[in-house]
Amino acid sequence: MPPYIVQPADTLNGIAAKKLGNANRWPEIARLNKLANPNLLLVGQRLELPGTQAVHPSFVLKPAPNPWAELATLPELWDRGPGERAFLATTQAQHAQEPATFAWARGSLFVVFSQLSETTGKLIRKVAVVPTDFSLLPANLLGKITPAEHAMALNPTGSQFLSTSQKVFGAPSINGTPLLIDIAKAEAAGARIIPIEQLVSELKQFAAQNPGAQTRVNKLIDIIQTVEGEVLIEGRVAGQAVSKLPAAHTAYVRAAEDLWKQFASKKITKAQLEAGLKKLETAFGKSRFIGRLGRALTVVGVVFTVKDVADATQRSIHQKSYKPLAAESIRQAGGWGGAFVGAKAGFAVGALFGIETGPGALITGALGAIIVGGAAYYGCDLLADQLSPN
Known part of the structure; x- marks a missing residue:
């Protein structure tokens, strides 16, 4: 077989695969050319190539019909x-x-x-603050108060709403363990979401009907919009909609x-x-x-x-x-x-x-x-x- 001239990026196993048809025959090339370091090839170097028969055919791997059938047993794993x-x-x-x-x-x-956390489509609610129970169950599932009455805390024990926040840091004025609520999952389980825009509209309506509360309502709206980001959930929040931060x-x-x-x-x-x-x-x-x-x-x-x-x-x-x-x-x-x-x-x-x-x-x-x-x-x-x- 004619000699081979080493090209850039050549390796012995690559030459064996290209010229001999079997990458596993690279040791034959190394021995034939008396290479002290098989990994060191020089561009332009002349290499003699062996014949078509492998010098050591034992190095040619023949896959078994079931390659895992002859694997070593567990005691042999640490003993070559x-x-x-x-x-x-x-x-x-x-x-x-x-x-x-x-x-x-x-x-x-x-x-x-x-x-x-990914906060798109999510709300944050603080829970388990003693002595107040900010749980995932409203005070009264059968309550009939308005969103404005809930926000103003006019009848806390009769509310069917839960307060949450659309801010990424939750409601700063409330302490407790923050939980992430998935809006889509909460709605799928039967809860109803009162977004911040609707809550503000309800508060403005309340102020129009109760002029004496105008100043308090204005302050509350300002806090809701700039600080709290309050969003109400009507009804119970299903467990599958909740995750920890x-x-x-x-x-x-x-x-x-x-x-x-x-x-x-x-x-x-x-x-x-x-x-x-x-x-x-x-x-x-x-x-x-x-x-x-x-x-x-x-x-x-x-x-x-x-x-x-x-x-x-x-x-x-x-x-x-x-x-x-x-x-x-x-x-x-x-x-x-x-x-x-x-x-x-x-x-x-x-x-x-x-x-x-x-x-x-x-x-x-x-x-x-x-x-x-x-x-x-x-x-x-x-x-x-x-x-x-x-």
Whole structure:
């Protein structure tokens, strides 16, 4: 067979596949040309090629009818036999020629950017504040009061309404555990939504019918529109429509409550309160935008993970051993698990320095996830290499 002149980006297994029809015959080329380092080829280098018969046909893998039928038993997984040691000795150089896949932040973006709730079509309600019960069941399911009478608290025990907020930080003036209510699911279960525009209209009608309440109603409308974002739900809220807020979102709720406390104690003016709440809302929006971008990038990490697991599965089939797949599982569990722990640690460290909301919180979480996730991945990689090197 005529000699081959090395071209840019050539590898021995690629040359074997192209010229000999079998990538597994690359060791023959290395031996024939006395290559000290099979991974080091020079452009223009002249390589002699072997004949059509493989020098060591034992390296040509023949797939079994059922490739999993002859896999090693569980006690053999941690003890390489002579056959596997010989196989690894001749194939590790080939694997070394393959580019490494991106493993750094595989879990980080997924973890970090799932921290903020999607608020489109959702409402926030505070629950379980003692001694008042702000539950998901109205005081009187058979009540007949108007939305305006509920908002003005004229008959609390006779109300068939629940107060919620369309603001991303909920109603700052109410303390309690914030819950997220899905409007579509609540309506599907029979609840009726009174939007803020309708509530304001009802209050204006009430003021027109009761001129003595005009000043109080005007103040209430102002608070509802600028601070509370109050939306009423008539009837009981079904459990399937309710979910908890993650810690990163709850931080916005608490920040808004702190602003309200400062306003109530006359430490800041109403204008400062509104400006602070507006800033919180803007920061939440920016973080949500970054989150959507991050989830798109997460797909890349998932693709890499799927590719690595698929490659490990193929190696398990060819080697007739569970070891490559088991080793890759250790690497992936370490990387994704480390990223999750790192994100939590990053948020906690950011909170120590007062970074609890806004893009800064995501950055601290991302850094923690990338650092810890990357370290965990490569630490587990060293452990997994004892089982099956990649």
